[in-house]
Amino acid sequence: MRILPPKIWRNKDTHYALSASVCEKCGNVIFPARASCNKCGSFKVKLVKLSGKGTLLSFTKSHQIRTGYEKESPVYFGLIRLDEGIEILAPLVDVDDDPKDGSRVEATIRRLRVDSSNGLIEYGTKFRLIENE
Amino acid sequence: MTDAYVSGASMIKVDKYYESNAIDLAIAAVSQLEDQLTTKKPDMLFLANAYSESTEEQVLLANKLARTLGYEIPAFRVESGDSSGGSAIYSAYLAVKSGIAKSVLVVGTEKLSDFPTSHLNDIISQNLDEEFSYRSGVVPQAYAAIQMKMYMKEYGVPREYFAEWPYHMHKYASENPFAYLKFPVEKEAILSSQIVSEPLRLFDTAARSDGASAVLITNHEIGKKISETPVKIEGVEMFTSHFDYRQLKAVQGALKPWREFRPDFYEIHDSYSVTAAMILEELGLERGKSLYMLDQIQVNYSGGLKARGYPGGATGVYQVAEGFMQLAGIFKGKRVRDANRGLVISADELGSVAITIGLSR
Ligand SMILES: [Zn+2]
Numbered sequence: 001m002r003i004l005p006p007k008i009w010r011n012k013d014t015h016y017a018l019s020a021s022v023c024e025k026c027g028n029v030i031f032p033a034r035a036s037c038n039k040c041g042s043f044k045v046k047l048v049k050l051s052g053k054g055t056l057l058s059f060t061k062s063h064q065i066r067t068g069y070e071k072e073s074p075v076y077f078g079l080i081r082l083d084e085g086i087e088i089l090a091p092l093v094d095v096d097d098d099p100k101d102g103s104r105v106e107a108t109i110r111r112l113r114v115d116s117s118n119g120l121i122e123y124g125t126k127f128r129l130i131e132n133e
Numbered sequence: 134m135t136d137a138y139v140s141g142a143s144m145i146k147v148d149k150y151y152e153s154n155a156i157d158l159a160i161a162a163v164s165q166l167e168d169q170l171t172t173k174k175p176d177m178l179f180l181a182n183a184y185s186e187s188t189e190e191q192v193l194l195a196n197k198l199a200r201t202l203g204y205e206i207p208a209f210r211v212e213s214g215d216s217s218g219g220s221a222i223y224s225a226y227l228a229v230k231s232g233i234a235k236s237v238l239v240v241g242t243e244k245l246s247d248f249p250t251s252h253l254n255d256i257i258s259q260n261l262d263e264e265f266s267y268r269s270g271v272v273p274q275a276y277a278a279i280q281m282k283m284y285m286k287e288y289g290v291p292r293e294y295f296a297e298w299p300y301h302m303h304k305y306a307s308e309n310p311f312a313y314l315k316f317p318v319e320k321e322a323i324l325s326s327q328i329v330s331e332p333l334r335l336f337d338t339a340a341r342s343d344g345a346s347a348v349l350i351t352n353h354e355i356g357k358k359i360s361e362t363p364v365k366i367e368g369v370e371m372f373t374s375h376f377d378y379r380q381l382k383a384v385q386g387a388l389k390p391w392r393e394f395r396p397d398f399y400e401i402h403d404s405y406s407v408t409a410a411m412i413l414e415e416l417g418l419e420r421g422k423s424l425y426m427l428d429q430i431q432v433n434y435s436g437g438l439k440a441r442g443y444p445g446g447a448t449g450v451y452q453v454a455e456g457f458m459q460l461a462g463i464f465k466g467k468r469v470r471d472a473n474r475g476l477v478i479s480a481d482e483l484g485s486v487a488i489t490i491g492l493s494r
Contacts, residue, residue, distance in 0.1 A: 014264045032264035038375065060278035062330035065251040066258060069270040077275040077330075079378070087378075089276060091269055112270055124268055 003115035003122050015124035018050040029086045052107030054082040068113035093126040104130040137229040138356035138363040141169045142454035144346035147313040147442030149246040158345035159242040169359040176234035178208040181221035181241035183446030187256045188244050218449020219479020219488030223369045225350040236355050241447030242345040260482045273482050277405040278330035280378045288421025295406040296323040297424040299336040306436025309466030313342045313442030337406040344444030346451040362461035367491035376485045383487035384415045398431035398469040400452040402480035403438050434467040449479030460494040
Protein backbone atom coordinates (compact mmCIF):
# COMPACT_ATOMS: atom_id res chain seq x y z
CA MET A 1 0.00 0.00 0.00
CA ARG A 2 1.53 3.30 -1.15
CA ILE A 3 0.15 6.78 -0.67
CA LEU A 4 0.91 8.78 -3.80
CA PRO A 5 0.83 12.61 -3.73
CA PRO A 6 -0.83 12.97 -7.20
CA LYS A 7 -3.75 10.86 -6.04
CA ILE A 8 -4.23 12.83 -2.86
CA TRP A 9 -3.96 16.04 -4.87
CA ARG A 10 -6.60 15.11 -7.42
CA ASN A 11 -8.97 13.93 -4.70
CA LYS A 12 -8.65 17.11 -2.64
CA ASP A 13 -12.00 18.53 -3.78
CA THR A 14 -13.77 15.28 -2.96
CA HIS A 15 -12.23 14.95 0.48
CA TYR A 16 -11.59 18.50 1.63
CA ALA A 17 -14.59 20.24 0.09
CA LEU A 18 -17.08 17.39 -0.46
CA SER A 19 -17.38 18.47 -4.05
CA ALA A 20 -20.30 16.93 -5.94
CA SER A 21 -21.85 17.48 -9.34
CA VAL A 22 -25.47 18.36 -10.02
CA CYS A 23 -27.11 17.41 -13.29
CA GLU A 24 -28.53 20.46 -15.04
CA LYS A 25 -30.97 18.27 -16.91
CA CYS A 26 -32.52 16.10 -14.18
CA GLY A 27 -31.26 17.61 -10.92
CA ASN A 28 -29.53 14.41 -9.80
CA VAL A 29 -26.66 14.89 -7.31
CA ILE A 30 -23.54 12.84 -8.04
CA PHE A 31 -20.91 12.17 -5.38
CA PRO A 32 -17.98 11.84 -5.87
CA ALA A 33 -18.31 14.50 -8.59
CA ARG A 34 -18.24 13.26 -12.16
CA ALA A 35 -18.50 14.94 -15.53
CA SER A 36 -21.57 12.84 -16.40
CA CYS A 37 -24.90 12.19 -14.74
CA ASN A 38 -25.24 8.64 -13.43
CA LYS A 39 -29.02 8.82 -13.72
CA CYS A 40 -29.82 10.31 -17.13
CA GLY A 41 -26.42 10.18 -18.84
CA SER A 42 -26.25 13.91 -19.50
CA PHE A 43 -22.84 15.59 -19.63
CA LYS A 44 -24.30 18.93 -18.56
CA VAL A 45 -23.37 18.94 -14.91
CA LYS A 46 -22.11 21.68 -12.61
CA LEU A 47 -19.88 21.41 -9.56
CA VAL A 48 -21.28 22.19 -6.13
CA LYS A 49 -19.96 21.90 -2.58
CA LEU A 50 -22.05 19.75 -0.31
CA SER A 51 -22.93 21.22 3.08
CA GLY A 52 -21.36 18.29 4.86
CA LYS A 53 -24.37 18.04 7.14
CA GLY A 54 -26.72 15.14 7.23
CA THR A 55 -28.69 12.59 9.19
CA LEU A 56 -27.45 9.21 10.32
CA LEU A 57 -29.75 6.52 8.88
CA SER A 58 -27.87 3.48 10.14
CA PHE A 59 -24.40 2.40 11.20
CA THR A 60 -22.17 -0.60 11.79
CA LYS A 61 -19.21 -1.14 14.10
CA SER A 62 -16.63 -2.82 11.90
CA HIS A 63 -13.80 -4.98 13.17
CA GLN A 64 -12.28 -5.42 9.75
CA ILE A 65 -8.77 -4.08 9.41
CA ARG A 66 -7.38 -2.65 6.19
CA THR A 67 -3.70 -2.13 5.49
CA GLY A 68 -2.82 1.47 6.33
CA TYR A 69 -5.91 1.93 8.51
CA GLU A 70 -4.82 -0.41 11.32
CA LYS A 71 -5.08 2.26 14.00
CA GLU A 72 -8.71 2.91 13.16
CA SER A 73 -10.04 -0.51 14.16
CA PRO A 74 -12.71 -1.05 15.33
CA VAL A 75 -14.43 1.74 13.43
CA TYR A 76 -17.99 2.91 13.09
CA PHE A 77 -19.25 3.38 9.55
CA GLY A 78 -22.42 5.41 9.16
CA LEU A 79 -24.96 5.47 6.38
CA ILE A 80 -25.64 9.19 6.11
CA ARG A 81 -28.33 11.01 4.20
CA LEU A 82 -26.74 14.35 3.37
CA ASP A 83 -29.03 17.37 3.43
CA GLU A 84 -28.71 17.53 -0.36
CA GLY A 85 -30.57 14.20 -0.47
CA ILE A 86 -27.86 11.69 -1.34
CA GLU A 87 -26.78 8.75 0.81
CA ILE A 88 -23.15 7.99 1.54
CA LEU A 89 -21.32 5.48 3.70
CA ALA A 90 -18.46 7.08 5.62
CA PRO A 91 -16.39 6.57 8.76
CA LEU A 92 -17.67 8.18 11.97
CA VAL A 93 -15.21 9.73 14.46
CA ASP A 94 -15.34 10.61 18.14
CA VAL A 95 -17.98 7.96 18.66
CA ASP A 96 -17.45 5.75 21.70
CA ASP A 97 -20.82 4.04 21.97
CA ASP A 98 -23.41 3.07 19.42
CA PRO A 99 -24.90 6.29 18.04
CA LYS A 100 -28.65 6.76 17.64
CA ASP A 101 -30.22 6.42 14.21
CA GLY A 102 -31.56 9.82 13.23
CA SER A 103 -28.65 11.70 14.84
CA ARG A 104 -27.40 14.79 13.04
CA VAL A 105 -23.84 14.52 11.72
CA GLU A 106 -21.33 16.84 10.06
CA ALA A 107 -18.17 16.37 8.01
CA THR A 108 -14.76 16.93 9.53
CA ILE A 109 -11.24 16.48 8.16
CA ARG A 110 -9.26 13.74 9.87
CA ARG A 111 -6.37 11.42 9.24
CA LEU A 112 -7.35 8.54 6.95
CA ARG A 113 -4.25 6.39 6.66
CA VAL A 114 -0.50 6.28 7.00
CA ASP A 115 1.99 4.90 4.51
CA SER A 116 4.34 2.72 6.52
CA SER A 117 7.10 2.91 3.88
CA ASN A 118 7.48 6.67 3.42
CA GLY A 119 5.60 8.12 6.39
CA LEU A 120 3.10 10.06 4.27
CA ILE A 121 -0.27 10.66 5.92
CA GLU A 122 -3.48 10.98 3.96
CA TYR A 123 -6.27 13.19 5.31
CA GLY A 124 -9.91 13.16 4.32
CA THR A 125 -13.53 13.38 5.34
CA LYS A 126 -15.10 11.60 8.27
CA PHE A 127 -18.30 12.47 10.10
CA ARG A 128 -18.96 13.39 13.73
CA LEU A 129 -22.16 13.76 15.70
CA ILE A 130 -23.49 17.30 16.11
CA GLU A 131 -24.32 17.92 19.75
CA ASN A 132 -26.63 20.91 19.38
CA GLU A 133 -27.85 22.27 16.11
CA MET B 134 -28.14 -18.31 -34.95
CA THR B 135 -26.21 -21.28 -33.63
CA ASP B 136 -27.05 -22.67 -30.22
CA ALA B 137 -24.36 -22.78 -27.55
CA TYR B 138 -23.66 -25.73 -25.26
CA VAL B 139 -21.59 -26.47 -22.21
CA SER B 140 -19.73 -29.54 -23.46
CA GLY B 141 -17.32 -30.11 -20.64
CA ALA B 142 -16.41 -28.72 -17.24
CA SER B 143 -13.84 -29.30 -14.55
CA MET B 144 -12.63 -27.78 -11.31
CA ILE B 145 -10.08 -28.20 -8.60
CA LYS B 146 -11.00 -28.28 -4.94
CA VAL B 147 -11.37 -24.75 -3.59
CA ASP B 148 -8.58 -24.48 -1.03
CA LYS B 149 -5.38 -22.73 0.01
CA TYR B 150 -2.61 -23.48 -2.49
CA TYR B 151 0.54 -21.82 -1.22
CA GLU B 152 2.68 -23.77 -3.68
CA SER B 153 0.77 -22.72 -6.83
CA ASN B 154 0.13 -19.47 -8.63
CA ALA B 155 -2.95 -18.52 -10.65
CA ILE B 156 -1.61 -20.05 -13.89
CA ASP B 157 -0.68 -23.31 -12.11
CA LEU B 158 -4.22 -23.59 -10.76
CA ALA B 159 -5.70 -22.83 -14.18
CA ILE B 160 -3.65 -25.59 -15.79
CA ALA B 161 -4.70 -28.04 -13.08
CA ALA B 162 -8.35 -27.36 -13.97
CA VAL B 163 -7.84 -27.38 -17.76
CA SER B 164 -5.79 -30.59 -17.72
CA GLN B 165 -8.90 -32.52 -16.65
CA LEU B 166 -10.42 -31.64 -20.03
CA GLU B 167 -7.48 -33.11 -21.91
CA ASP B 168 -9.46 -35.65 -23.95
CA GLN B 169 -11.95 -33.09 -25.16
CA LEU B 170 -9.29 -30.50 -25.90
CA THR B 171 -7.28 -33.04 -27.89
CA THR B 172 -10.32 -33.92 -30.01
CA LYS B 173 -11.00 -30.23 -30.70
CA LYS B 174 -8.66 -27.39 -29.89
CA PRO B 175 -10.52 -24.29 -28.72
CA ASP B 176 -10.85 -21.35 -31.10
CA MET B 177 -10.76 -18.81 -28.28
CA LEU B 178 -9.90 -18.51 -24.62
CA PHE B 179 -11.59 -16.36 -22.00
CA LEU B 180 -9.91 -16.11 -18.62
CA ALA B 181 -11.96 -14.92 -15.65
CA ASN B 182 -9.88 -13.29 -12.94
CA ALA B 183 -10.65 -10.28 -10.79
CA TYR B 184 -7.63 -9.36 -8.73
CA SER B 185 -4.39 -10.52 -10.39
CA GLU B 186 -2.77 -7.05 -10.49
CA SER B 187 -2.92 -6.95 -6.72
CA THR B 188 -2.69 -10.62 -5.82
CA GLU B 189 -0.19 -11.95 -8.35
CA GLU B 190 1.44 -8.70 -9.45
CA GLN B 191 0.61 -9.96 -12.92
CA VAL B 192 -1.26 -8.84 -16.01
CA LEU B 193 -1.48 -10.39 -19.49
CA LEU B 194 -2.71 -13.56 -17.82
CA ALA B 195 -4.87 -14.78 -20.70
CA ASN B 196 -1.97 -14.69 -23.10
CA LYS B 197 0.27 -16.40 -20.58
CA LEU B 198 -2.25 -19.18 -20.07
CA ALA B 199 -2.83 -19.67 -23.81
CA ARG B 200 0.90 -19.79 -24.44
CA THR B 201 1.40 -22.25 -21.58
CA LEU B 202 -1.25 -24.53 -23.07
CA GLY B 203 0.37 -24.28 -26.51
CA TYR B 204 -2.45 -22.29 -28.11
CA GLU B 205 -2.00 -19.43 -30.52
CA ILE B 206 -5.60 -18.30 -30.36
CA PRO B 207 -7.38 -15.10 -29.36
CA ALA B 208 -7.20 -15.00 -25.56
CA PHE B 209 -8.89 -12.42 -23.35
CA ARG B 210 -8.94 -11.81 -19.63
CA VAL B 211 -12.39 -10.78 -18.45
CA GLU B 212 -12.45 -8.67 -15.32
CA SER B 213 -15.69 -7.63 -13.71
CA GLY B 214 -14.88 -8.05 -10.04
CA ASP B 215 -16.46 -11.13 -8.56
CA SER B 216 -18.79 -11.36 -11.55
CA SER B 217 -15.79 -11.96 -13.83
CA GLY B 218 -16.75 -15.64 -14.11
CA GLY B 219 -20.26 -14.95 -15.34
CA SER B 220 -18.91 -12.25 -17.64
CA ALA B 221 -16.39 -14.64 -19.20
CA ILE B 222 -19.15 -17.21 -19.76
CA TYR B 223 -21.23 -14.49 -21.40
CA SER B 224 -18.31 -13.56 -23.67
CA ALA B 225 -17.80 -17.18 -24.71
CA TYR B 226 -21.54 -17.57 -25.30
CA LEU B 227 -21.52 -14.55 -27.63
CA ALA B 228 -18.56 -15.93 -29.56
CA VAL B 229 -20.27 -19.28 -30.16
CA LYS B 230 -23.74 -17.83 -30.81
CA SER B 231 -22.33 -15.50 -33.44
CA GLY B 232 -20.59 -18.37 -35.21
CA ILE B 233 -17.21 -16.68 -34.86
CA ALA B 234 -15.99 -19.54 -32.66
CA LYS B 235 -17.05 -23.18 -32.62
CA SER B 236 -15.41 -24.01 -29.34
CA VAL B 237 -14.34 -21.67 -26.54
CA LEU B 238 -12.40 -22.50 -23.40
CA VAL B 239 -13.43 -20.48 -20.34
CA VAL B 240 -11.12 -20.65 -17.35
CA GLY B 241 -11.63 -18.96 -14.00
CA THR B 242 -8.65 -18.71 -11.69
CA GLU B 243 -8.01 -16.71 -8.53
CA LYS B 244 -5.61 -16.64 -5.60
CA LEU B 245 -6.91 -15.04 -2.40
CA SER B 246 -5.12 -17.15 0.22
CA ASP B 247 -1.63 -15.70 0.14
CA PHE B 248 -2.45 -12.62 2.19
CA PRO B 249 -3.27 -11.52 5.72
CA THR B 250 -6.88 -10.35 6.15
CA SER B 251 -5.90 -6.67 6.28
CA HIS B 252 -4.30 -6.81 2.85
CA LEU B 253 -7.08 -8.86 1.33
CA ASN B 254 -9.65 -6.41 2.71
CA ASP B 255 -7.73 -3.68 0.96
CA ILE B 256 -7.86 -5.59 -2.34
CA ILE B 257 -11.57 -6.42 -2.07
CA SER B 258 -12.24 -2.76 -1.21
CA GLN B 259 -11.04 -1.88 -4.71
CA ASN B 260 -14.59 -2.83 -5.71
CA LEU B 261 -15.73 0.48 -4.16
CA ASP B 262 -15.41 3.92 -5.78
CA GLU B 263 -11.84 5.15 -5.58
CA GLU B 264 -12.20 8.84 -4.80
CA PHE B 265 -14.27 8.66 -1.65
CA SER B 266 -15.09 5.18 -0.38
CA TYR B 267 -11.83 3.37 -1.03
CA ARG B 268 -9.73 6.25 0.29
CA SER B 269 -11.94 6.67 3.37
CA GLY B 270 -11.05 3.16 4.46
CA VAL B 271 -14.53 1.73 3.95
CA VAL B 272 -14.80 -2.05 3.59
CA PRO B 273 -17.54 -3.83 1.59
CA GLN B 274 -18.54 -5.75 4.72
CA ALA B 275 -19.85 -2.48 6.16
CA TYR B 276 -22.35 -2.15 3.31
CA ALA B 277 -23.51 -5.73 3.85
CA ALA B 278 -23.80 -5.16 7.62
CA ILE B 279 -26.04 -2.13 7.15
CA GLN B 280 -28.03 -3.97 4.48
CA MET B 281 -28.56 -6.73 7.03
CA LYS B 282 -29.70 -4.28 9.73
CA MET B 283 -32.17 -2.70 7.33
CA TYR B 284 -33.47 -6.13 6.34
CA MET B 285 -33.94 -7.12 10.01
CA LYS B 286 -35.85 -3.90 10.65
CA GLU B 287 -37.97 -4.12 7.52
CA TYR B 288 -39.12 -7.70 8.11
CA GLY B 289 -38.78 -7.90 11.88
CA VAL B 290 -36.50 -10.93 11.75
CA PRO B 291 -34.06 -11.84 14.55
CA ARG B 292 -30.32 -12.37 14.13
CA GLU B 293 -30.97 -16.15 14.26
CA TYR B 294 -32.79 -15.96 10.93
CA PHE B 295 -29.53 -15.50 9.02
CA ALA B 296 -27.93 -18.60 10.57
CA GLU B 297 -30.15 -20.70 8.30
CA TRP B 298 -28.04 -19.86 5.27
CA PRO B 299 -24.56 -20.90 6.52
CA TYR B 300 -26.16 -23.89 8.26
CA HIS B 301 -27.54 -25.20 4.97
CA MET B 302 -24.49 -24.24 2.91
CA HIS B 303 -22.17 -26.15 5.20
CA LYS B 304 -24.51 -29.12 5.18
CA TYR B 305 -24.40 -29.22 1.38
CA ALA B 306 -20.65 -28.54 1.19
CA SER B 307 -19.96 -31.47 3.50
CA GLU B 308 -21.01 -33.70 0.57
CA ASN B 309 -19.04 -31.80 -2.08
CA PRO B 310 -15.46 -33.06 -2.52
CA PHE B 311 -14.51 -29.78 -4.23
CA ALA B 312 -15.70 -27.62 -1.34
CA TYR B 313 -13.29 -25.59 0.77
CA LEU B 314 -15.20 -25.87 4.08
CA LYS B 315 -16.29 -29.47 3.82
CA PHE B 316 -17.95 -29.80 7.22
CA PRO B 317 -21.35 -29.17 8.78
CA VAL B 318 -21.73 -26.53 11.49
CA GLU B 319 -24.23 -26.10 14.29
CA LYS B 320 -26.35 -22.97 14.45
CA GLU B 321 -24.89 -22.09 17.87
CA ALA B 322 -21.38 -21.99 16.37
CA ILE B 323 -22.64 -19.75 13.56
CA LEU B 324 -24.35 -17.36 15.94
CA SER B 325 -21.33 -17.09 18.23
CA SER B 326 -18.71 -16.73 15.49
CA GLN B 327 -16.40 -13.72 15.29
CA ILE B 328 -18.07 -10.36 14.63
CA VAL B 329 -16.98 -8.93 11.30
CA SER B 330 -19.05 -5.75 11.23
CA GLU B 331 -22.05 -5.69 13.55
CA PRO B 332 -24.40 -7.52 13.13
CA LEU B 333 -22.49 -9.41 10.42
CA ARG B 334 -20.51 -12.40 11.69
CA LEU B 335 -17.83 -14.55 10.12
CA PHE B 336 -20.30 -17.25 9.06
CA ASP B 337 -22.36 -14.65 7.20
CA THR B 338 -19.45 -13.99 4.85
CA ALA B 339 -17.94 -15.85 1.92
CA ALA B 340 -14.94 -18.10 2.53
CA ARG B 341 -12.11 -16.44 0.58
CA SER B 342 -9.83 -18.98 -1.00
CA ASP B 343 -7.98 -20.13 -4.12
CA GLY B 344 -9.52 -22.02 -6.99
CA ALA B 345 -9.74 -22.67 -10.70
CA SER B 346 -12.46 -24.08 -12.89
CA ALA B 347 -12.74 -24.64 -16.64
CA VAL B 348 -15.77 -24.83 -18.90
CA LEU B 349 -15.95 -25.66 -22.61
CA ILE B 350 -18.59 -23.80 -24.57
CA THR B 351 -19.21 -25.12 -28.07
CA ASN B 352 -21.73 -25.28 -30.87
CA HIS B 353 -23.99 -28.33 -31.18
CA GLU B 354 -21.85 -30.21 -33.67
CA ILE B 355 -18.71 -30.10 -31.51
CA GLY B 356 -20.74 -30.63 -28.36
CA LYS B 357 -22.02 -33.96 -29.72
CA LYS B 358 -18.52 -34.96 -30.70
CA ILE B 359 -16.79 -34.29 -27.39
CA SER B 360 -19.53 -34.88 -24.83
CA GLU B 361 -22.12 -37.57 -24.09
CA THR B 362 -24.20 -34.99 -22.29
CA PRO B 363 -23.87 -31.51 -23.78
CA VAL B 364 -25.95 -29.04 -21.80
CA LYS B 365 -27.71 -26.30 -23.72
CA ILE B 366 -27.20 -22.68 -22.73
CA GLU B 367 -30.75 -21.35 -22.99
CA GLY B 368 -29.51 -17.80 -22.69
CA VAL B 369 -27.32 -15.38 -20.80
CA GLU B 370 -28.55 -12.07 -19.45
CA MET B 371 -26.62 -9.30 -17.77
CA PHE B 372 -27.70 -6.21 -15.89
CA THR B 373 -25.66 -3.47 -14.24
CA SER B 374 -26.91 -0.97 -11.69
CA HIS B 375 -25.94 1.11 -8.68
CA PHE B 376 -25.58 -0.49 -5.29
CA ASP B 377 -28.84 -0.22 -3.35
CA TYR B 378 -29.23 -1.23 0.30
CA ARG B 379 -32.90 -2.03 -0.07
CA GLN B 380 -33.03 -4.08 -3.26
CA LEU B 381 -30.81 -5.95 -5.72
CA LYS B 382 -31.68 -4.07 -8.87
CA ALA B 383 -29.10 -5.86 -11.03
CA VAL B 384 -30.43 -9.26 -9.98
CA GLN B 385 -33.99 -8.12 -10.66
CA GLY B 386 -32.97 -6.93 -14.10
CA ALA B 387 -31.02 -10.05 -15.01
CA LEU B 388 -33.90 -12.28 -13.86
CA LYS B 389 -36.65 -10.55 -15.78
CA PRO B 390 -36.19 -12.48 -19.05
CA TRP B 391 -36.36 -15.81 -17.16
CA ARG B 392 -39.92 -15.54 -15.86
CA GLU B 393 -41.15 -18.55 -17.85
CA PHE B 394 -38.04 -20.68 -17.35
CA ARG B 395 -38.89 -22.48 -14.06
CA PRO B 396 -35.51 -23.93 -13.08
CA ASP B 397 -35.25 -27.06 -10.95
CA PHE B 398 -32.19 -25.69 -9.18
CA TYR B 399 -30.04 -22.61 -8.75
CA GLU B 400 -26.44 -21.66 -8.06
CA ILE B 401 -26.45 -18.13 -6.65
CA HIS B 402 -23.71 -15.69 -5.61
CA ASP B 403 -24.09 -15.50 -1.84
CA SER B 404 -21.46 -12.93 -0.83
CA TYR B 405 -23.29 -12.59 2.51
CA SER B 406 -26.25 -14.33 4.17
CA VAL B 407 -28.34 -11.24 3.58
CA THR B 408 -27.39 -11.26 -0.11
CA ALA B 409 -28.61 -14.85 -0.35
CA ALA B 410 -31.93 -13.90 1.24
CA MET B 411 -32.40 -10.96 -1.10
CA ILE B 412 -31.60 -13.06 -4.18
CA LEU B 413 -33.96 -15.85 -3.09
CA GLU B 414 -36.70 -13.27 -2.68
CA GLU B 415 -36.11 -12.05 -6.22
CA LEU B 416 -36.55 -15.69 -7.25
CA GLY B 417 -40.02 -15.64 -5.74
CA LEU B 418 -39.67 -16.78 -2.12
CA GLU B 419 -41.58 -14.75 0.43
CA ARG B 420 -39.79 -11.58 1.55
CA GLY B 421 -38.46 -11.78 5.09
CA LYS B 422 -39.03 -15.55 5.19
CA SER B 423 -36.86 -16.96 2.40
CA LEU B 424 -34.12 -18.34 4.64
CA TYR B 425 -36.75 -20.35 6.55
CA MET B 426 -37.84 -21.90 3.24
CA LEU B 427 -34.59 -23.50 2.12
CA ASP B 428 -36.14 -26.95 2.12
CA GLN B 429 -38.49 -25.78 -0.62
CA ILE B 430 -35.84 -24.77 -3.13
CA GLN B 431 -32.80 -26.56 -4.56
CA VAL B 432 -30.20 -23.87 -4.22
CA ASN B 433 -26.38 -23.97 -3.96
CA TYR B 434 -25.91 -27.70 -3.49
CA SER B 435 -22.24 -26.86 -4.06
CA GLY B 436 -22.21 -25.16 -0.67
CA GLY B 437 -22.12 -21.69 -2.21
CA LEU B 438 -19.53 -19.00 -1.60
CA LYS B 439 -20.14 -19.59 2.08
CA ALA B 440 -18.81 -23.15 2.14
CA ARG B 441 -17.80 -24.37 -1.33
CA GLY B 442 -15.71 -21.26 -1.04
CA TYR B 443 -15.22 -17.96 -2.79
CA PRO B 444 -12.36 -17.90 -5.29
CA GLY B 445 -13.00 -14.29 -6.42
CA GLY B 446 -13.55 -13.88 -10.15
CA ALA B 447 -13.39 -17.65 -10.77
CA THR B 448 -16.61 -18.18 -8.82
CA GLY B 449 -18.99 -17.82 -11.77
CA VAL B 450 -17.08 -20.45 -13.74
CA TYR B 451 -17.42 -22.85 -10.79
CA GLN B 452 -21.16 -22.17 -10.71
CA VAL B 453 -21.60 -22.99 -14.39
CA ALA B 454 -19.41 -26.09 -14.05
CA GLU B 455 -21.57 -27.21 -11.11
CA GLY B 456 -24.73 -26.55 -13.09
CA PHE B 457 -23.38 -28.60 -15.99
CA MET B 458 -22.38 -31.47 -13.69
CA GLN B 459 -25.82 -31.50 -12.05
CA LEU B 460 -27.54 -31.68 -15.43
CA ALA B 461 -25.11 -34.26 -16.78
CA GLY B 462 -25.67 -36.34 -13.63
CA ILE B 463 -21.98 -36.35 -12.72
CA PHE B 464 -21.87 -33.87 -9.83
CA LYS B 465 -19.94 -35.51 -7.02
CA GLY B 466 -21.80 -33.78 -4.18
CA LYS B 467 -25.49 -33.55 -3.29
CA ARG B 468 -27.52 -34.20 -6.43
CA VAL B 469 -30.50 -32.16 -7.56
CA ARG B 470 -33.80 -34.06 -7.90
CA ASP B 471 -35.19 -34.16 -11.46
CA ALA B 472 -32.48 -31.91 -12.84
CA ASN B 473 -33.67 -30.66 -16.21
CA ARG B 474 -33.16 -26.93 -15.94
CA GLY B 475 -30.78 -24.87 -13.85
CA LEU B 476 -30.14 -21.16 -13.42
CA VAL B 477 -26.83 -19.63 -12.41
CA ILE B 478 -26.65 -16.13 -10.94
CA SER B 479 -23.15 -14.71 -11.05
CA ALA B 480 -22.68 -11.35 -9.33
CA ASP B 481 -20.08 -8.98 -7.96
CA GLU B 482 -19.34 -8.46 -4.28
CA LEU B 483 -22.30 -6.19 -3.51
CA GLY B 484 -24.67 -7.21 -6.28
CA SER B 485 -24.49 -4.21 -8.59
CA VAL B 486 -23.69 -6.50 -11.54
CA ALA B 487 -25.64 -9.69 -12.17
CA ILE B 488 -25.35 -12.26 -14.93
CA THR B 489 -27.93 -15.01 -15.27
CA ILE B 490 -27.13 -18.16 -17.21
CA GLY B 491 -29.90 -20.63 -18.02
CA LEU B 492 -28.92 -24.26 -18.60
CA SER B 493 -31.02 -27.20 -19.76
CA ARG B 494 -30.42 -30.78 -20.77
ZN1 LIG C 1 -29.24 13.74 -15.05
